[in-house]
Amino acid sequence: MKPSPALNVVLDPVRESLISSSGALLMRETIRVAGLDRVLSVALSSWRPDRAVHDPGKVLLDVATAVALGGDCLADVAAVRAQPAVFGSVASDPTISRLFAALASDDDDAVAAIREARAQARKRVWARHRPLAGVPGTRAGGQVVVDIDATLVGAHSDKENAEPTYKRGYGFHPMTSSIDHGAHGTGDVGVINLRPGRASAWDSTDHITCLDDTLAQLPDNERAQVLVRTDTGGCSKAFLRHITDLGLEYSIGFGGSNAVKAAIEAIPDQAWKAALDGDGEPRDGAQVAELTAWMPPTSRTGTSDDWPPAMRVIARRERPHPGAQLRLSDHNGWRITCFATNTKGPGWTLATLEVRHRQRARCEDRIRALKDTGLRNLPFHGFAQNRIWTEVVALAADLLTWTQILAFDEHEPARRWEPKRLRFRILAVAGRIIHGQRRRRLRLPRDWPWNRLIDTGWSNLRAA
Template sequence: MKRSPVPNLILDPVRESLISSSGALLVREVVRVAGLERGLCQSLSSWRPGRARHDPGKVLLDVATAVALGGDCLADVAAVRAQPEVFGHVASDPTVSRVFAALAADADNAVAAIRQVHARARAAVWARRRPLAGTAGKRAGGQVVVDLDATLVTAHSEKEGAEPTHKKTFGFAPMCAFVDHGEHGTGETLAIELRPGKASPWNSADHIAILDAALAQLPEHERGQVLVRADTGAASKAFLHRITDLGLEYSIGFAAHDTVKAAIEAIPEQAWRAAVDGDGEARDGAQVADLTAWMPTPFRETYRSAHHKWPSGMRVIARRERPHPGAQLRLTDHNGWRITCFATNTKGPGWTLAALEVRHRQRARCEDRIRCLKDTGLRNLPFHDYAKNRIWVEVVTLAADLLAWTQTLAFDQTEPARRWEPKRLRFRILTVAGRIIRTGRRRRLRLPRDWPWNQLIDTGWHTLHTA
């Protein structure tokens, strides 16, 4: 019989004064750099009763911190409350519930107030270290890429607004907007609009609303050079005209309907060009072509007004590739090729068909952002009331950005930790245990001697604390 590698280990009932989320000290420093606590306390002061002990802004930030650490309901704020040396005094569960109830009673104004503070905090973070490579306002790495997408959140009980969805599930259908940090980072959550379950992923008004909310979250000088990416659900004339009227660029999935099928059949074979992968190398078995000139007449005809037709300057670009073994062909596929399309108004030097297609395909990173959101409080909305869940969604947005800003400000672009998803960031950095000692009239937080990622925490602390 093999002996245990840790013989005679038993649980001692005596408790020690430890910090179970020592790495979250980096998150607290990000809150300070961004001015988030002060801003929330000022913006939500009208929701604070006269003799209240706890400020609604601090309460909301404590809940967001708990969610950033992995919590998924109000009760999980107890983990933050148990560590006052790091997070300060935290309100009790009944007080937290009363704050959410007060904010939900005036949800529209509360959401607007939270988003204003969120936008100011983002501007402060970007002023300290812009998360995108290149120069603001320039296409070469400096362009801000805003990804839009809808997702589904399952409800496991009868909740206000929970309804059957278009995918035969039951719950909600929020619309999300993200900033893509590119290959050197993760991404930020600009806005989440909670919607009932039956909301359509093709609703142009919802896409316009989420785009307006997303642009309001960007620093003002960053709004002029934005690329909007989305799937085919956003391919409506109204939405594309909205983007065009704002002077922005777009790369939107375009459904392969009859007009596309007619163009595919009419386009000459020599019009197809080799597609490339993200590294610029030829992509085996994939080709791209500009279909615009071969689209049938109804696509290009004159309507009663400009907004009844597709915006001028729009190009429809198709990619064809051989389906992987076992995949079934669709009705819109042609001669054994899988056809997918997108619309864009991008023109200029360097933007070849292959480059535009790669840029659009990188929209897939949006799916990663949604998966990370669901790992940061969006998997299950905890309240029965729709208005309270709207406040919860704003908390999720704050929590997701606290993690993204921690990575942006604490680590250099070449550091792999800049691209870690929340689960790995929590396991390696945020939830390491430590001990607070008092010496020389100072309190010091000591980490485990052999923790493999001590150097990352030290580097992040030094970078943030010298701000």
């Protein structure tokens, strides 16, 4: 057996001018195309001290870039600072800390300013390459799907508003929203509303606030046909009525109440129709049926204490997998799940509506990506500083998503990569900057397996 060549490699004390995150040039081009640097600079101009050297918008973008590259605290900006040829002049750690302290002292206005800048940048990105198929404002692939879900973020020290959670952990309970791109993409971040650990996953006021904040993130011409999806945590009369009053559609998990149990027992067996899988093929052993006609009237007095009058309740039954325990809401050995919707019209069969609701599981992927992009741990002690940090996380996550939107075709698998894979294959490639002929060139490794994607992405972004 020949010895491994790696055994003969030694660390040379001589250092060369290399770039360790060459693929991040794609993100820098995305910032240019989206105008994110300009709008952030304008939005945060109130927080720029007199005679300041570093612009607050640029500082926040440098932190977001470090988070997008895999950092999880302010100190990780050092990796960006060490590559001025790509990222320019980067503020020192004390300067960055002072900016976060200044923003946290007026966190409501700071959060509003950052979100307004992010909404303007999203409008420019979507105008160049809309991440959804079809025509805006129509159901033919143009429907904007907003997924809302709460998640838990652990805390390993006594941080402000960190509290015991309902899962017997300790930390925070933010409410998040994402904009689903469908089968050929990932998803934009709507908002991340940080909440104390004891916050309820069923709080209707928090759901309403999260939806309103997310709608403000959408371009005006995209709000005509919005679908709101949540799990049973969003199933409240106040939230569903709010969605209805806005003229939007919803697909909300519906709990197993006594009315649902009575309807399941009363519905005739022929009312159950075959369910579909994600590819549109019949799903073995699964059926769907509408329970609305067998349930009590959803609006008896027309007051705000009633369910919306147009609400439909649809049930799905399936045989539990071997070893699964039955629940109280199950019936005759069937696992029963329900959801409420107000969608009607041609083409929306019960099976199609049920598949659309089940695709809500994609929001779990978005939350996992957020936790892989700075949300897994909130680095500050103060709650206001951590609110600013969650806005940086949203910026970083959107920066990764917008890079995929602008750089890759919707049928390119790289369009669907989650942050970990995108960093490993594209962003973290090393390179060398060569000076000559009054130009600077970045040379990448000759045999890097994903050079084609980098070249294609760079060309698409430069043409945008």
